[in-house]
Amino acid sequence: MINCKQGLFKFDLTNEEEERALLLHENSIIIDMLFQGPLSPSAIPEEISNKLKDRCEPFKDDMMTYSGMSSKLISRMSVNDEIPEFKDEWYQSGITAGNRQLNLSSLESIIMSMAEVQQQFDSIAWLSKAVSADEIRAAKQQNLKAGIITAQETHGLGTNLELLESLYDFGLRVLQLTYNTQNYIGAGCAEKSNAGITNFGINFIERLNELGIIVDTSHCGKQTTLDACRYSKKPVIASHTGVENIFNHMRCKSDEEIKAIANTGGVIGVFAMPWFIHDDPNQTTINHVLDHIDYIINLVGVDHVGIGTDWPMSDVTWSLIYFKENIAPKLGFAKGNGPSTESIIGLEKYSYFINFTRGLIARGYADSEIQKIIGGNWLRVFEEVCG
Structure with a gap:
């Protein structure tokens, strides 16, 4: 049961509208296609944060290991039920399905992340691996949570399409x-060349279509996004992005890209990253996120927008600060421009996710439209591409 008294953003809804929001949220299939939760820095007890820092400190000379260590330990502790907030936050959020992410940056990271993700499915009785739309529906019916396996990079695959097939089997x-x-x-959004999809990339997209893996263009450059929409025979998505015409950032999509994705039958997921959707990350609210959703709906229709929050992370504050100062620049983010400690006002925790439903009601959307935005559109694309 969702506790609707915690973390409510001020939308000035009537009592009737609040009841409508709660029932709609509880009865809908909700999908966050870039779900870094269910934990967040504000949901992790300070005692655990301090304990993690003591365990990680000996590895500080190895920047990459040190940066990623706390989140790995949090994942392991969650699997071992040492952080009860892991289950509490997910169930309070109302989210039916969220992605569980593989790291495909190297062969070593592929093996390690597969083990980490599979451990979650093997150890958590209420979490199931979803490889079809029907399995997401079944999770909702059985009051379970579904994990959708995704990845944000392909570097570790090289040009090995057989390895891609093995990952599909996983x-x-x-x-x-x-x-x-x-x-x-192809070229990512931080590449000045804007070179688009390569010849190999065309073959890669074709194989994704054949296997039943959704093509995601979130961090892609403009021409790469447009090319992906041109060459894919299945719907293309941007799982977590924003609107360039609202906030001109390399991680946001132009009208041309949004239209191209929609024309494939795809979905544009709006993220909840304060630095990428509004000019003041300290004063970014859920209303700013809803502004991006409104814009996409006005541009291409309600069937082509979803939610892919990408924030907050299942991590602790000290680790996130270290990431922004030392790691983000290595990943193509400008100095001071990578993820840090700010969060959307109204989404400081995933347990506040009902604010999306409440905010959409405040903006006058019908129940059927809200159900599409908070999960139905993702489910449609998942079924069309994956089965």
Whole structure:
């Protein structure tokens, strides 16, 4: 049961509208296609944060290991039920399905992340691996949570399409073509060349279509996004992005890209990252996120927008600060421009997710439209591409 008294953003809804929001949220299939939760820095007890820092400190000379260590330990502790907030936050959020992410940056990371993700499915009785739309529906009916296996980079695959097939067999159902920079497939959004899809990239997209893996263009450059929409025979998505015409950032999509994705039958997921949707990350509210959703609906219709929050992370504050200062610039983000500690006002925790439903009611959307935005559109694309 969702506790509708915690974390409510001020939308000035009537009592009747609040009841409507609660019932709609509880009865709908809700999908966050870039779900870094269910934990967040504000949901992790300070005692655990301090304990993690003590365990990680000996590895500080190895920047990448140190940066990623706390989140790995949090994942392991969650699997072992050492952080009860893991289940509490997910169930309070009302989210039916969220992605569980593989790291495909290297062969080593592929193996390690597959083990980590599979451990969640093997150890958590209420979490199931979803490889079809019917399995997401079944999770909702049985009051379980579904994990959709996704990845944001392809570098570790090289040009090995057989390895891609093995990942599909493991459960991979959504794959982003590039992550900011250039790879074998195409140019990312941080590449000045805006080179688009390569010859190999065309073959790669064709194989994704054949296997039943959704093409994700979130961190892709403009021409790569347009090319992906041109060459894919199945719906294309941007699982987590924003609107360039509202906030001109490399991680946001132009009207041309949004229209191209919609024309494939795809969905544009709006993220909840304060630095990428509004000019003041300290004063970014859920209303600013809803502004991006409104814009996409006005441009291409309600059937082509969803939610892919990408924030907050299942991590602790000290680790996120270290990431922004030391790691983000290595991933193509400008100095001071990568994820840090700010969060959307109204989405400081995933347990506040009902604010999306409440905010859409406040903006006058019908129940059927809201159900599409908070999960129905993702479910449609998932069924069309993956089965």
